[in-house]
Amino acid sequence: MSALSVETLSHDFGGLRALDTVGFNVAEGERLVILGPNGAGKTTLFNLITGLLRPTAGRITLFDRDITRLAPHRRARLGLGRTFQVTTLFPRLTVLDSVLLAVQGADRARFTLHRPRSAFPRLFARAERLLEAWSLVERRDVPTRELSYGEQRQLELVLALAAGPRVLLLDEPTAGLSPAETTAVARMIGRFPRDVTILLIEHDMDVALELAERLIVLHDGRIVASGLRDEIKRDPRVAEIYLGIDEA
Amino acid sequence: MTFWAIQTLNGVSFGMLLFLLAAGLSLIFGLMKILNLAHGSYYLLGAYVALSVTAATGSFLVAAAAGTAAVVGLGIVMERVFLRRLPHDELPQALLTFGFLLIVGDVSLAIWGGTPQTLPKPALFEASLRFGPLVFPSYRLFVIGVGAVVGLALWLLQERTRLGAMLRAAIDDADIARATGINVSLLSTGVFAFGAGLAALGGIIGGPLLGVYPGADFEILLLAFVVVIVGGLGSLKGAFVGGLLVGLLDNFGKALFPQLALFTIFAPMAIILAVRPSGLFGAR
Amino acid sequence: MRAVGAGAVGVVLLAVVPLALSSYQLGLLTKMLIFALFAMSLNLILGYAGLPSLGHAAYFGVGAYTVGLLAVKVVDNFWLDFGAGLLAAGVTSALFGLLALRARGAYLLMITLALAQVLWGIAFGWRWLTGGDDGLPGVPRPGAGLPWSLGGGLAFYYFVLLVFLGLTLALWVVVRSPFGRALVGIRESERRMEVLGYDTWRYKYVAFVLAGVVAGASGNLFVYYNGFVSPAYLSIVFSAMALIMVILGGAGTLLGPALGGAVIVLLENVISAHTERWLTVLGLIYVLVTLFAPAGIMGFVRARLRGRLA
Numbered sequence: 001m002s003a004l005s006v007e008t009l010s011h012d013f014g015g016l017r018a019l020d021t022v023g024f025n026v027a028e029g030e031r032l033v034i035l036g037p038n039g040a041g042k043t044t045l046f047n048l049i050t051g052l053l054r055p056t057a058g059r060i061t062l063f064d065r066d067i068t069r070l071a072p073h074r075r076a077r078l079g080l081g082r083t084f085q086v087t088t089l090f091p092r093l094t095v096l097d098s099v100l101l102a103v104q105g106a107d108r109a110r111f112t113l114h115r116p117r118s119a120f121p122r123l124f125a126r127a128e129r130l131l132e133a134w135s136l137v138e139r140r141d142v143p144t145r146e147l148s149y150g151e152q153r154q155l156e157l158v159l160a161l162a163a164g165p166r167v168l169l170l171d172e173p174t175a176g177l178s179p180a181e182t183t184a185v186a187r188m189i190g191r192f193p194r195d196v197t198i199l200l201i202e203h204d205m206d207v208a209l210e211l212a213e214r215l216i217v218l219h220d221g222r223i224v225a226s227g228l229r230d231e232i233k234r235d236p237r238v239a240e241i242y243l244g245i246d247e248a
Numbered sequence: 249m250t251f252w253a254i255q256t257l258n259g260v261s262f263g264m265l266l267f268l269l270a271a272g273l274s275l276i277f278g279l280m281k282i283l284n285l286a287h288g289s290y291y292l293l294g295a296y297v298a299l300s301v302t303a304a305t306g307s308f309l310v311a312a313a314a315g316t317a318a319v320v321g322l323g324i325v326m327e328r329v330f331l332r333r334l335p336h337d338e339l340p341q342a343l344l345t346f347g348f349l350l351i352v353g354d355v356s357l358a359i360w361g362g363t364p365q366t367l368p369k370p371a372l373f374e375a376s377l378r379f380g381p382l383v384f385p386s387y388r389l390f391v392i393g394v395g396a397v398v399g400l401a402l403w404l405l406q407e408r409t410r411l412g413a414m415l416r417a418a419i420d421d422a423d424i425a426r427a428t429g430i431n432v433s434l435l436s437t438g439v440f441a442f443g444a445g446l447a448a449l450g451g452i453i454g455g456p457l458l459g460v461y462p463g464a465d466f467e468i469l470l471l472a473f474v475v476v477i478v479g480g481l482g483s484l485k486g487a488f489v490g491g492l493l494v495g496l497l498d499n500f501g502k503a504l505f506p507q508l509a510l511f512t513i514f515a516p517m518a519i520i521l522a523v524r525p526s527g528l529f530g531a532r
Numbered sequence: 533m534r535a536v537g538a539g540a541v542g543v544v545l546l547a548v549v550p551l552a553l554s555s556y557q558l559g560l561l562t563k564m565l566i567f568a569l570f571a572m573s574l575n576l577i578l579g580y581a582g583l584p585s586l587g588h589a590a591y592f593g594v595g596a597y598t599v600g601l602l603a604v605k606v607v608d609n610f611w612l613d614f615g616a617g618l619l620a621a622g623v624t625s626a627l628f629g630l631l632a633l634r635a636r637g638a639y640l641l642m643i644t645l646a647l648a649q650v651l652w653g654i655a656f657g658w659r660w661l662t663g664g665d666d667g668l669p670g671v672p673r674p675g676a677g678l679p680w681s682l683g684g685g686l687a688f689y690y691f692v693l694l695v696f697l698g699l700t701l702a703l704w705v706v707v708r709s710p711f712g713r714a715l716v717g718i719r720e721s722e723r724r725m726e727v728l729g730y731d732t733w734r735y736k737y738v739a740f741v742l743a744g745v746v747a748g749a750s751g752n753l754f755v756y757y758n759g760f761v762s763p764a765y766l767s768i769v770f771s772a773m774a775l776i777m778v779i780l781g782g783a784g785t786l787l788g789p790a791l792g793g794a795v796i797v798l799l800e801n802v803i804s805a806h807t808e809r810w811l812t813v814l815g816l817i818y819v820l821v822t823l824f825a826p827a828g829i830m831g832f833v834r835a836r837l838r839g840r841l842a
Contacts, residue, residue, distance in 0.1 A: 050727055076729035090720035101717045105728035109710050111735075116708040123710075163728050283638040333823055338637055339584050340822040343779070346772055347818025354811035466768055470649050473642040481638065510653035517646060518631055525634045 001064050003028040003197040004049070004167050009058030011044055018044045020221045021058070026167070026197055033200045033208045035232075036218035037241060042201045043085060045218070046169050049199075050082050051075045062167065076105070081165030083156045085172045085201075091145040095136055095155060098144055099127045102162035127162070134158050134188070150181035157188060167197040174207055186210060209233060217241065253382050255503050256496065261388040261457070263495025264395025268450035269468060270475040270487035271402060272443030278419050278482035279439050281338060282331060286345040287447050288469030289352035294319045294448025295460040296360050299367055308370035316448045322352075323444030327437050349465060357462045367455025391453055398446070399488050406484060415439070419482075471498065474513050478520050480530025489528060546693055555685050559757075562689045564797045565696045566753045568790035571777035572703055573746035578775070579783035580707060581739045582719030583633075584641050587648030588774050590628065591621040591744040593766035595751030597655065597662060600671045600761045610674040614752050621748020622741060624651075629740040633733060636722075648771055655763040667762030671755050682756075692753055699746055704786055706742065715739055716784070773814065780821050782830025791829055 002025040011019040019041045026032050034042050047053040049060055051072035060068045067075050076082075090098050100117070103126045104110050117123065131137045136158065139147065144155060153173060160168055173189065174182040186207050192198065202208035208215065215232045217225040225235050232238055269287060276284050298315035302308060326348060334340045373387040406412040418425040418432050426432045450468075451460075458464070471494060479490025494513055501512025520527060546565075550558050570592055577583040599617040607613075632643045655662045662668060673688055675681040682688045706712050717725045718732050725732050755761045764770060773796060781792025799817075804810045825832060 052723075052726075071731075072726040073729050073731045076727050080727075082727045084723075088721055088724045090717055090724065093716065093720055097713070101713060101725070102728050104710055104714065105725070105730050107710075110714060110730065111711055113706050113709050113711040113738075116705065117710050117713055118708075120710065159724070159728070277638060281638075283641055330819070330823070337826075339641075340826055342584070342638065342641060343775065343818055344822045347815040347822070350769070350772070350811050350815030350818065354809055354815065358809065358812075470646060470768075473646055477639070477642055477646065481642075507657070510650045510657075514646070514650045521631045521634065521643065525639075 001028075002026055003030070003063060004199070005059075005061045005064075006045075006049065007059040007061075009045070009048060009060065010056050011041075011048055011053060012056045018221050019048070019055075022218070022221070022223055023058075024216055024223065024226065026199060028166075028197055029195055031198045031200065031211055031213045033202055033212035033215045034218060035202060035205070035208055035215055035238070038203075039220075040218040041221040042218055043171055044221075046082065046171050046199075046201065049075075049169060050080060076163065076165075079164075079166035080169070081160040081163055081167070082169040083160045083171055083173060085175055087149075087152045087156055089144040089152060089155060089159070092143055094141050094143055095147070096127060096131065096140040098155065098159060099130055099136075099162055100124070102159040103127050103130070106163045130158055130162050150177055150184070153177060153181070153185060154188065157185070161192065161196075165196065168192070168199070170198065170200045172201050172203055174202070174204055182207060250382055251503075254384070255500055257384055257388055257392075259496035259499035260492060261391040261395075261495075262499055263492035264392050265450050265454045265457075265491075266468075266471055266475050266495050267395050267488050267491030268398060268446045269472040270479065270491050271398070271484060272446035273472055273476055274479075274482050274484065274487050275439055275446075276443040279415065280331075280436055281336075282345070283338070283342040284345045284440075284443070285342055285469065286326065286348040286352065287443070287472060288465030288467075289349050290319045290323065290444045290447035291451035291454070291468045292356060292460070292465040293322065293352055294451035295367060295455040295464070296356055298452045298455060299360070299365060299460055302368060308368075311367075312449070312452045315452045316445050319448035319451075320441045320445045323441045324437060327440040331440075349469070353462065353465050360460075362462050364459050364461035366459045367452070369456040387456060391457065394449075394453055395491075398449075399484075402484055471513070474517050476527070477517055478527060480527025483527070483529040486527055486529035543697065547690075550686065550689050558685050558689055560797070560801060562685075562692050562757055563754075564794040565689075565692050566750050566757060567777065567797050568793035569696050569699060569753070570747055570750035571774055571781065571789035571793035572700065572786070573743045573750060574774045575778045575783060575786075575789040576703065576706070576715075576743045576746070577736075577739050578778055579785070579789065580712065580719065581715040581736055583736060583740070584637070584775075585632075585644040586641050586768065586771050586775065587628070587644035587646075588743070588747055589766050589768075589771040590644075590648035590651050591625050591747035592751035592754070592770070592774075593648075593651060593655065593761070593763075594624045595621040595748030596755035596761040596765055597668065597751075599752045600668045600755045601661070603671050604668065608672060608675075614674070617752040618745055618748050621751065622745045625741045625744020625747075629737050629744075633736050633740060645768060645771070648766060649768065652763050652766040652768075655766050662763070665763060667760055667764075669760045671759045671761070673759075674756050688757070692757070695749060695753060699749060700786075700790070703746070707786055711735065711738070719784075769811070769814075772818075776814065776818055776821065778828075779826070780817065780828050782828030785828075785830040788828055788830035795829075 004026040007023045009019055009022045010017065022045065034045065036042050044053065048055050051070060055068065059066060062075065062078055062080060065078065067078065090101065100123055103123050107123060109120050131140055134154065136155065139151065144152060147155065157173060170189065174185050177185060182204065189211055200211060209229055212229050214228055216223055217232065217238050219241055225232060225238050269291060273284060273287050276282055294315040297318045298311040301311035301314040305311065330344055331341055334344060369387050373390045376383050376385050377389065406415065414430045414435060418430055418435055422432050475487060475490040475494045478493060479486025493516070497512050497516060501508060505512060550561060553561065574585065574588045577585060595617040598620040599613045602613040602616055628647045632640060632647060635643055656664055673683040675683060682691045714725065714730055714735050718735055722732050777792040777796050778789040779792070780795060781790065782788025800810055803813050
């Protein structure tokens with residue numbers, strides 16, 4: 001059984017075919033990187049997997065369960081987590097509040113109306129553990145809009161992890177970061193629990209090759225190459241796609 | 249038979265007025281993401297100014313020009329001096345425009361009084377036309393004509409001119425548009441002023457049909473909203489089709505089922521909301 | 533802890549000060565409490581959940597008309613009438629919520645406005661039922677069905693105060709609960725909440741209905757207070773007044789909107805005594821608050837406090 005399986009997935013935006021019969025499997029615990037130039041359809045793929053878009057055709061299964069028609073929050077509850085290319089945090093909430101909300105999302109008490117949140121110490125305990133594990137304790141009372149961009153990208157990752165996902169989709173986690181910050185984030189992802197399956201969209205070839213076990217290359221909505229890291233490294237078509245785009 | 253023909257004509261001419269207002273509202277929202285609640289004020293003020301100028305000069309044309317100019321001026325001031333200070337803040341912007349709606353409505357009451365008045369028709373269109381057993385006021389045909397011409401002009405502008413292309417680019421992505429040299433700031437003020445002008449025009453040509461009275465601003469605003477909900481916010485086609493639909497429904501509703509109050513427009517609105525929440529032609 | 537202390541002081545003041553007020557002033561204070569409650573109900577969806585509604589008067593008006601019509605035309609029994617008023621407001625918000633909550637932002641503003649206007653149209657048009665524009669007079673103070681009469685100004689005030697405190701306490705509990713914190717999360721980023729596993733529509737809907745019921749309660753209180761209700765209390769202007777009360781006081785804070793409500797009631801009272809141009813003043817308040825004080829009075833106070841603590 002694969003953790004995540006995508007079959008003949010296609011999506012049209014009006015007359016534009018953004019994804020064309022894309023299909024692949026991800027094994028549990030695997031680290032799969034999705035490469036491709038801008039406009040290749042990578043984020044569309046993530047939007048389809050997480051349910052923010054409905055595919056024109058195709059099927060998506062999570063641990064053998066068909067999730068193609070499920071709402072985003074249902075997929076999240078089945079263990080699918082995600083970060084966004086454009087940082088999607090709670091601007092006015094503190095780091096602690098944000099992590100608490102992320103933890104609460106996976107908890108039975110999330111819809112309780114009649115008791116204060118402070119009556120559920122397990123939420124706070126879990127939040128504290130996360131803050132400590134990812135070195136955010138000192139920043140816990142800072143509103144997230146006051147964090148540096150690098151810190152925000154890191155918090156974005158922590159929030160996704162806080163819900164305890166089994167499959168994580170990371171959309172360009174190093175976008176817009178300095179080389180030092182990029183290394184820090186790459187190292188952070190490297191520290192993620194081994195039983196969590198990770199799909200990673202990366203634009204930066206170095207980070208991609210460092211974190212990936214297997215790679216898929218998308219171009220114009222289609223998979224043009226797929227294989228282990230060393231195979232892709234040596235694949236001339238991949239280089240051509242990237243070089244071709246760079247020269248344009 | 250005559251009943252249906254006349255009611256249809258009335259509904260279509262009313263629909264054209266609604267189109268003028270909805271088009272302005274949609275244009276402004278499409279480009280600037282501002283829900284201009286003062287749109288009702290533009291309608292009302294255009295009509296009141298035209299009223300005074302007609303009384304003073306006796307000329308419909310001069311009154312129409314004056315009314316439109318006054319409202320366009322107000323629109324420019326609102327956009328440049330006030331709305332600019334709240335960039336990208338949707339709710340505060342809408343509330344700001346609502347403040348103006350209240351102020352203009354109340355000041356108009358103070359200036360022109362509470363008695364309902366009617367704008368006199370231009371002498372050219374005072375007569376009625378006969379088609380066999382049907383008698384149509386020519387003024388209503390004039391209104392339909394104005395609506396059709398404006399609709400066509402707007403469509404041509406949007407699809408066929410450079411200005412339209414710039415507008416579509418700016419709506420699509422303002423930052424990139426700016427980077428390619430499009431003066432988004434001027435475009436914004438222009439669109440706002442133009443939308444205001446359309447609303448004023450609606451008030452002026454609507455004046456002889458619907459009258460000019462305190463509260464007309466709220467009434468027309470509500471109907472414009474229903475049009476935009478049904479047709480889709482940001483769509484010119486939606487404003488046109490929605491306008492006609494709501495105009496006909498409202499008219500037939502009032503004629504056939506006066507006791508149902510606003511249900512005749514509420515029902516289709518509720519259906520659209522349930523079935524296609526972004527409107528007939530709105531972006532999904 | 534400071535907040536709880538201040539709250540206790542506030543309650544004591546509200547309980548004791550009325551004994552020293554004239555009957556006119558007492559009436560005004562009663563009205564301030566009622567509108568403070570109305571504003572706080574809107575705050576739950578506007579301030580906490582971030583849902584802009586320009587039709588909140590609908591639930592206030594439904595509560596007021598239900599109680600008024602029952603008390604005057606059917607049976608004057610407090611429990612029945614008040615309960616029916618709450619039920620009617622709840623059913624209305626449950627229905628309107630289904631239609632409105634699939635929309636966001638500008639669409640939500642328009643839809644809530646249009647829905648409330650339909651009710652206004654009914655109140656205005658169905659003269660045989662509601663008295664139309666003339667309104668519904670003659671609503672008695674609650675008394676029948678209760679062991680004591682609430683006719684007197686002081687007795688009625690304490691009744692209103694009791695309801696106000698009770699519902700404020702309920703709102704306080706909801707706002708501090710996981711549900712309430714989730715509402716804030718939805719306001720800040722609904723998309724983030726969705727992918728974290730929250731069924732955001734359900735949160736918004738429940739908040740919408742709760743807000744409607746509390747608004748209905750304030751409408752119930754109002755028609756008892758005023759003895760009269762008219763379509764004006766279902767109008768856009770009235771909905772907009774609730775909106776500015778919330779923002780003036782401080783959206784997203786528990787008591788800010790209550791303060792905003794009290795201030796607007798006072799202002800209206802004072803200004804209407806000297807000029808007919810209250811709506812112009814209200815419009816100016818709108819313009820000034822949105823431009824210069826978007827965080828409201830509470831925001832201003834907090835910024836001052838933070839400045840002093842820093």
